[in-house]
Amino acid sequence: MKALTTILPPLALLAAILGVWEAACRVLAVPTYLLPTPSAIGAALLESLPLLLQSAWATLLMAFQALLAAFVVAAPLALLGALSPLFRRAFGPLAAAIQVTPVVAIAPLFVIWAGLEHPERAITALGGIVAFFPIFSGLTTGLRAADPDLMRLFDLYGARRDQRLLRLAIPSAVPFLIEGLKVAGGLSIIGVVVAEFVAGSGGAQGLAWRILEAGHQLKTAQMFAAVLVLGVLGAGLYGLLTLAETALLKTWRGR
């Protein structure tokens, strides 16, 4: 009953919006290339679902590779920063600069570097750049977040530098890393979609290309269908990452 009262209002609102939309389009005879009816979007979605799912998979795969690449680069840099304050001070501004530079602005460069035959490489790299900062900054903060009294205990027992890093700093950083990965996961999807838009090439066959392609052909219903799939992909990924975060934190602290 409780579930019903939480699910019902948004569903009813959605149905009402779609109903008004459908009716308005028909009554006002809006051209379908301008604003297709919800039923036309539904039909387009059904028709091109296999292709859209394929593209969604391609986008997801690129985002995942981007996330992995970001972690592989960010983790050693954050560790280096934890070991050397000099490096931390030197690299901090650079990391911030990478973070504030819009991915749209550097995308054309990467497309040139990757070569026109391999847009997916440029797209993955750009997604990786977007995903880099949350992982790097989460780890950097986490590696210094150990309980000061625990640090004193390690001092008291004469812990070596490697023991301090492996047995205190790194385990203390885990919750920060999980949080960073969660944020980076969402950003990597945005990163690869934006990058594919800028690349403007069908070579990677991701969801952004489906939207561009449909747009070029004025198949507006197809555009809507692709955007819908992208939205579901993003929401699904966010849900999954949140579940993974909860489960991992539970394992980490046992409750």
Place this chain on the structure above:
Amino acid sequence: MSLVAALRAVEVAYGGRPALGPFDLALAPGEIVALVGPSGCGKSTALRLLAGLEQPVRGEVVRTPGRGETSVVFQAPTLMPWANAAANVALPLELSGVAKAEARHRADEALAKVGLGQVATLKPAQLSGGMAMRVSLARALVTRPRLLLLDEPFAALDEITRRKLADDVLALWAETRPAIVFVTHNVEEAVYMAARAVVMSPGPGRSAGETEVAGPLPRPAQFRTTEGFRAAAEKVSLDLDRAMAGRAA
């Protein structure tokens, strides 16, 4: 007199502001001394000096325990949240190079001694506050320290738990007889736990009176109702009042 550790006219300042001293304290083997004083009087600083975790700006710190022979219990249990109770207790042994299997075995023994043999595989978040404090105590004892430093270890616990733990600490002390410095701002607790209670004045902390507490250690049942306990508690209270009044004046 043989010494385990001593502070001789030590002074500590933080950012140019004096926090402690000049302060003297000598600790004989197996002796239990309580440091009583208001917040910010430098009790914890004195403890860190004795642990060798901090250096005084003036004065001398004498420490005879070698590496691994000093243990500290903080106000919070200060456990590694990602590690289970046994792994937490085994930490000091593993850090000083004891083989993992041997360290775990001794950790299990230490946990059994504080009455926590059944929770060895639980993580800190799964333990109650009193249990977590016992794990912390087991970790402090697992190395068989000669010097045990307790920094308000019961402050966050309820009265029943803290009385039970006080008796447990004294029973454990009786087994290996380490020298103990026990920091508290509770007069009754200081008198109950220690053979000697040193009152400290508000910061920068100095000695504002010493009280010998007569009576056997560990404490017999109903010790809190004895004349000796009451007399000592009264004297410590008086010293404390005087120390606080000195600041107000």
